[in-house]
Amino acid sequence: MNIVPSLKQFGLSETEAKIYLELLKSLEAPVFKIAQKSGIPRTTTYKVLESLKRSGLVMNFRKNNVLHYTPESPYRFSDILDSKKEKIQNIIPQMLAIADKSPVKPIIKLYEDKKGIKIVRADILETLKKQKEKQLYAIANQDMYKLLPQFFPKWVEKRVKYKIRSKLILPYSAQKDIKHFSQNANINALREVKFLPSQIKHNCSVNIYHNKLAFFSLQKNNLITIVIESHPVADMLRQFFLFVWGLILNDK
Numbered sequence: 001m002n003i004v005p006s007l008k009q010f011g012l013s014e015t016e017a018k019i020y021l022e023l024l025k026s027l028e029a030p031v032f033k034i035a036q037k038s039g040i041p042r043t044t045t046y047k048v049l050e051s052l053k054r055s056g057l058v059m060n061f062r063k064n065n066v067l068h069y070t071p072e073s074p075y076r077f078s079d080i081l082d083s084k085k086e087k088i089q090n091i092i093p094q095m096l097a098i099a100d101k102s103p104v105k106p107i108i109k110l111y112e113d114k115k116g117i118k119i120v121r122a123d124i125l126e127t128l129k130k131q132k133e134k135q136l137y138a139i140a141n142q143d144m145y146k147l148l149p150q151f152f153p154k155w156v157e158k159r160v161k162y163k164i165r166s167k168l169i170l171p172y173s174a175q176k177d178i179k180h181f182s183q184n185a186n187i188n189a190l191r192e193v194k195f196l197p198s199q200i201k202h203n204c205s206v207n208i209y210h211n212k213l214a215f216f217s218l219q220k221n222n223l224i225t226i227v228i229e230s231h232p233v234a235d236m237l238r239q240f241f242l243f244v245w246g247l248i249l250n251d252k
Contacts, residue, residue, distance in 0.1 A: 007021075034049070121152075134162075137208040141174070141205050142174040203217075211229055213227070
């Protein structure tokens with residue numbers, strides 16, 4: 001495994017990552033030796049070492065009146081992440097308060113491919129869990145199950161674990177495909193399903209959760225997911241969903 005890209009994702013520059021790794025090999029060394037072994041100019045090496053010192057990743061000391069540097073344990077990276085996470089968690093309520101006071105403007109996000117679908121499906125559960133809401137509304141398509149045969153059943157199990165109920169409107173043709181869930185009593189208990197008339201066909205899916213709408217376009221080679229975050233829009237679509245739900249009589 002190449003360590004430098006991972007350290008760059010942590011937040012180090014490529015030069016910082018290389019110098020830290022070189023220092024790990026030496027355990028302790030003066031600036032000129034670190035520069036020599038890393039192939040990085042001495043002035044740059046010194047500046048980078050001081051930057052790493054401010055980050056808490058290296059420390060220095062004098063030996064024979066020469067300034068030496070030594071690396072902190074790699075576990076220090078984990079400690080730094082924990083500290084950052086704690087600081088962010090402490091200010092999240094303040095940031096949310098700022099967002100709540102901002103003008104009401106819809107937020108629109110676009111995702112592509114299967115990865116995008118998985119990200120948004122995870123957001124559906126996390127949003128409802130955080131908001132302590134227990135109801136999901138969806139006009140769905142059985143292609144979602146076929147597209148993600150391993151991911152989707154686990155997602156459904158997680159929904160059940162969170163005790164989130166779902167009202168699900170499916171195409172008429174989905175009646176035979178949904179039977180693969182019928183053996184799980186917990187899923188059946190937390191899911192209500194109705195089927196559209198046979199003349200209504202669609203290859204998209206819409207999920208309504210809290211103040212968000214997730215639109216999944218499931219056309220082959222063009223998987224697009226759009227999330228709209230807006231209380232007024234979500235509320236309107238939720239009312240429309242419940243209106244259509246009331247018109248469909250074929251409870252399952």
